Amino acid sequence: MSLYLKYRPKDFDNLIGQEHIKTTLLNALKEKKISHAYLFCGPRGTGKTTTARLIAKSINCQNPLEFGHHCNECFTCKSAQEGSLVDLIEIDAASNRGIDEIRDLREKIRFAPSQARAKVYIIDEVHMLTKEAFNALLKTLEEPPAHAYFILATTETHKVPATIISRCQKFDFHRIAIAELVNRLKYIAEQENLNYEEEAMEQIAKSVKGGLRDAISILDQLSSEGNLTLDKVKKSLGISDIAAIENLFQSLIDKNAIKGLAIINQIYQQGLDLNDFARTFLEYLRQKMIEAVNANSVSNLNLILSMIEIFSQAKLKINSSVIPQLPLEIAVMEICHRIPDIKAQSPNPNNLDKNNTHHGNTQNLTNKMADQHPTTSNPQSIMNNQPLIGPSDSPLPLTPSDLLNKWEQILNLIDPPAIRQSLKQSNIKEIKDSNITLIFNTAFHFEKFNKAAHICSLENAIKQIFDTEAKVTCSLEKPAENSEQSPIDKTKEAMDIFGGQW
Numbered sequence: 001m002s003l004y005l006k007y008r009p010k011d012f013d014n015l016i017g018q019e020h021i022k023t024t025l026l027n028a029l030k031e032k033k034i035s036h037a038y039l040f041c042g043p044r045g046t047g048k049t050t051t052a053r054l055i056a057k058s059i060n061c062q063n064p065l066e067f068g069h070h071c072n073e074c075f076t077c078k079s080a081q082e083g084s085l086v087d088l089i090e091i092d093a094a095s096n097r098g099i100d101e102i103r104d105l106r107e108k109i110r111f112a113p114s115q116a117r118a119k120v121y122i123i124d125e126v127h128m129l130t131k132e133a134f135n136a137l138l139k140t141l142e143e144p145p146a147h148a149y150f151i152l153a154t155t156e157t158h159k160v161p162a163t164i165i166s167r168c169q170k171f172d173f174h175r176i177a178i179a180e181l182v183n184r185l186k187y188i189a190e191q192e193n194l195n196y197e198e199e200a201m202e203q204i205a206k207s208v209k210g211g212l213r214d215a216i217s218i219l220d221q222l223s224s225e226g227n228l229t230l231d232k233v234k235k236s237l238g239i240s241d242i243a244a245i246e247n248l249f250q251s252l253i254d255k256n257a258i259k260g261l262a263i264i265n266q267i268y269q270q271g272l273d274l275n276d277f278a279r280t281f282l283e284y285l286r287q288k289m290i291e292a293v294n295a296n297s298v299s300n301l302n303l304i305l306s307m308i309e310i311f312s313q314a315k316l317k318i319n320s321s322v323i324p325q326l327p328l329e330i331a332v333m334e335i336c337h338r339i340p341d342i343k344a345q346s347p348n349p350n351n352l353d354k355n356n357t358h359h360g361n362t363q364n365l366t367n368k369m370a371d372q373h374p375t376t377s378n379p380q381s382i383m384n385n386q387p388l389i390g391p392s393d394s395p396l397p398l399t400p401s402d403l404l405n406k407w408e409q410i411l412n413l414i415d416p417p418a419i420r421q422s423l424k425q426s427n428i429k430e431i432k433d434s435n436i437t438l439i440f441n442t443a444f445h446f447e448k449f450n451k452a453a454h455i456c457s458l459e460n461a462i463k464q465i466f467d468t469e470a471k472v473t474c475s476l477e478k479p480a481e482n483s484e485q486s487p488i489d490k491t492k493e494a495m496d497i498f499g500g501q502w
């Protein structure tokens with residue numbers, strides 16, 4: 001017996017994920033308010049048919065337990081479990097489009113159940129039914145006999161006619177979270193006395209896009225080969241070596257197109273899946289993006305965001321390309337030759353000002369970066385994190401990014417707090433030699449801060465932190481509308497590419 005069947009949940013307690021559905025269904029079962037037609041939507045392997053069978057058991061259980069649970073001991077529970085309950089009818093619409101089955105269903109549905117209290121029809125991949133079959137099904141759903149229940153499951157809801165959907169109570173099954181998948185895989189491995197590396201389980205979980213059935217199938221395939229190592233998992237999944245990923249990243253940072261192209265070709269020659277390589281590379285870039293945000297490194301972030309955008313586009317083109325590796329090669333060329341070399345540059349003061357104006361002020365920028373990384377919420381620790389790429393400390397004279405990086409510390413040296421608040425409302429307009437120009441958006445804060453004593457205390461704070469003399473001037477300006485995307489906005493956009501999970 002396959003591990004998937006062996007560990008298929010026999011009760012709602014062991015159903016993985018889908019808490020929202022579990023709770024609603026158990027309540028309905030408890031209150032005996034089960035709907036006569038359900039539509040389960042969601043990706044493959046997320047528990048749709050498993051849940052359907054659990055409902056069938058609970059509806060028919062002869063000794064129902066508390067809170068809607070079934071006993072797993074009575075005749076109907078046991079025969080449903082073994083697949084021998086004649087009143088539990090499963091139809092796979094994908095295999096023959098259901099014409100005969102639905103006709104049969106229409107003919108027999110009026111007859112009372114023979115073994116159980118109710119007949120339960122589970123129609124899997126219901127979107128595959130023919131138009132005629134859908135019409136026949138619709139007539140049945142319009143007036144179902146009291147003893148009949150329908151559970152329709154689909155991976156493609158948009159292909160199910162609206163007339164059918166409107167007759168059903170609809171549940172959306174979610175992709176199962178990686179942590180939950182890993183837990184389940186580890187549980188099964190332990191039950192089966194399999195030795196495993198933690199990373200191997202994580203790799204399996206990451207590769208299945210939230211589908212538990214696929215995850216368990218991979219575990220099953222690999223379980224016969226002894227220890228479950230990360231290496232074995234990667235090999236079996238055709239997952240690219242992390243070294244190739246890191247080398248590609250470095251070659252892009254170095255703008256070394258020849259090396260970048262060689263890596264892409266090597267991956268292709270090894271027969272590895274280019275789609276998978278691109279996905280793994282994007283995951284790696286995402287990690288780098290988070291690190292860059294964490295390090296408050298705007299210039300690194302821009303380069304990484306460009307890489308993410310270009311490689312996301314390239315990945316979409318792999319399958320339709322005549323030469324499979326070509327889209328990735330073009331991506332390498334684009335990054336090496338078209339993206340301006342921003343890693344070694346200090347941020348342009350004008351751009352910096354625009355970004356800050358867009359977001360209100362320097363304080364906001366710092367806060368937003370801190371907010372994006374919940375584990376490092378202390379601004380001090382963010383400031384101390386060194387960027388991964390390029391110089392971490394610029395030599396004198398001061399640059400706007402120097403000032404931004406230490407802004408929090410500078411603010412802390414400004415007293416009284418009311419004046420500090422006013423200073424927070426300013427942006428750095430420019431730094432020329434040692435002359436820093438701050439710009440205020442409101443006259444109120446400008447007038448409050450623009451006093452010799454406060455400017456002097458700011459200059460002292462800068463001297464204390466950077467050990468350099470600076471002259472500060474303040475100016476007042478109306479905020480300009482600016483539609484240019486800031487790095488933070490671009491980060492959010494990039495997050496959407498990854499499904500919004502940080």
Ligand SMILES: [Zn+2]
Pocket residue numbers: 060061062063064070071072073074075076077078
């Ligand atoms: Zn039972």
